[in-house]
Amino acid sequence: MTETQPRLQAHSPEASAAKARRWGSFYFMEHMLRSMRAYAVTIVVTSVGNPLLYLFSMGVGLASIVDRSPSAHFAGVGYLAYAAPALLVSSAVMTCANEMMFPVMDGFKWRRVYYGPHVTPLVPGQLAAGHVMAVGVRLLVQCLVFFLIMLAFGAVRSPASWLVVPIGVLAGMAFGTPLMAYAARIEKENFQFSMIQRFIVMPLFLFSGTFYPLETMPPAMQWIGWISPLWHGNQLGRLATIGLMEPVWLVAVHVLYLVALGLFGIGWARRNYARRMAA
Amino acid sequence: MAGARTVRPPVISARNLVKTYGDVNAVDGISFEVPAGESFGLLGPNGAGKSTTMRMIGGVTQRTSGELSIMGLDPEKQGPEVRAHLGVVPQQDNLDEELRVRDNLIVYGRYFGLSHSYLAQRADELLDFAQLAEKAKARVDSLSGGMKRRLTIARSLINDPRILLLDEPTTGLDPQARHVLWDRLFRLKEQGVTLVLTTHYMDEAEQLCDRLIVVDKGKIMAEGSPSALIREHSSREVLEVRFGTDRNAAVAPQLDGVGERIEVLPDRVLVYTDNGEASLEQIRARQLHPITSLVRRASLEDVFLRLTGRSLID
């Protein structure tokens, strides 16, 4: 039994490099998650507060009016149950949009957080991947909390309804990762982000079949839903929580579209990170 | 190896390094070798290409042409393997201000795949080394400039690197903070760590470097130990005389023959000489009365002035 703690040794540079090649993305994720702890209170408050606020106003306010109207029919369920999964997906998309804009600029430009790990065994593509994974963890927690609150409000109808949680994460990423790739190319932030918020995120929120079915919009505007990851996510969410009936091909389109957009976004982001950081 | 002197193989070897940005030749054909354990400096003014060279060594900037080998590896092809050997102190601090002081070290160490148990111990050692132990739990944005710099240096040592790259380690620090840093760097040097540092402070280069290259506009102007460079390119002493900003240039021709060489700067005239006091006597004998005079030892600043006709710090 030794009295004093033995002096531990750093492993060899070769071992460092091998580990970094393999786990580098996770190391950066770990870093991002630690920094999120600095604004953990905000994260918790919004994750719990948003669903409470949304579901309360929908369930007690809007739903009580809508459900009284004899012509209203929302997939045969009450309005709260109809809107709730779409609100979960929307909140995931909005959170992801934020996490893929400002923190990316912070990494490259404002506080240059990416340039610390840049001179370690990590490579830029791993920073992109680690960033995505950390945001994924945040989305997962947020969607799970939202789902639990939906349960409490009695807004789910199906045993498979928990699937809305991964669906929310997927929809968030389908929107967020291409945005991240775009943000990685911005040299100077001249209101691009607030433009995106106002002219892309908000319209998508309003016109992606969140509050009413896409078909109730004029046909000339329905294309917005078709290109919007939010609509595809909303429909999948409803499929999970209220058993919304849709043809199998359409369900496949929803899933494939979201997966394709997410993969495209990650690939493009990795490339942009590598380019920008090799200059 | 019977009786053979151990020849130290270079840990860094660069041949004809070139880096072009658009039509700017940031680095324009630089070659050098650094043996293990040496303290090697790149001295040059703003825009000389020092940082660009440092970034190429770490493999984080692609070189336009030339050959580079760090521990026998090409940093462009084996970036992670090369960087695993290095500790890097960038010119601009990039600590994570959202994390606390100690957490900055831990998080950084994770990038080298080091275990939490090792890092807990190492972080405390390094905080002691950087004299930041009391600040372990402080937020980074509450630190002074000198403390941040020391933390950045501590961070670069988390993986016990045998090669440390320091890009302007003390720029922007007050004299006391610089001396603390120099002291820390001396200790590393004593432990056999190879130091590669850039600076545009000649005193820093003289203090820390065994050998250096003087770089200007991407090219090497001279190479050698600080004392050899001074011997080669300057006299032993320098007499600085001031006659007033408007008169310096007019008086200069009358100093002909005093010392070995005269250099006229806007605010003063430098007389290169082996005996400053004697030269001053000569000047007084010519009935020229400088407002102020100062005799000092020649420095790398004089070497740089000689080689480029310009001052190091503009």
Ligand SMILES: Nc1ncnc2c1ncn2[C@@H]1O[C@H](COP(=O)(O)OP(=O)(O)OP(=O)(O)O)[C@@H](O)[C@H]1O
């Ligand atoms: N990313 C870049 N894009 C374009 N030009 C660059 C870039 N980085 C450096 N340069 C140019 O290359 C030249 C050398 O720059 P570098 O930063 O290597 O100089 P330096 O010796 O480190 O200067 P300083 O003492 O100011 O830090 C400069 O002319 C600079 O403008």
Ligand SMILES: [Mg+2]
């Ligand atoms: Mg520089």
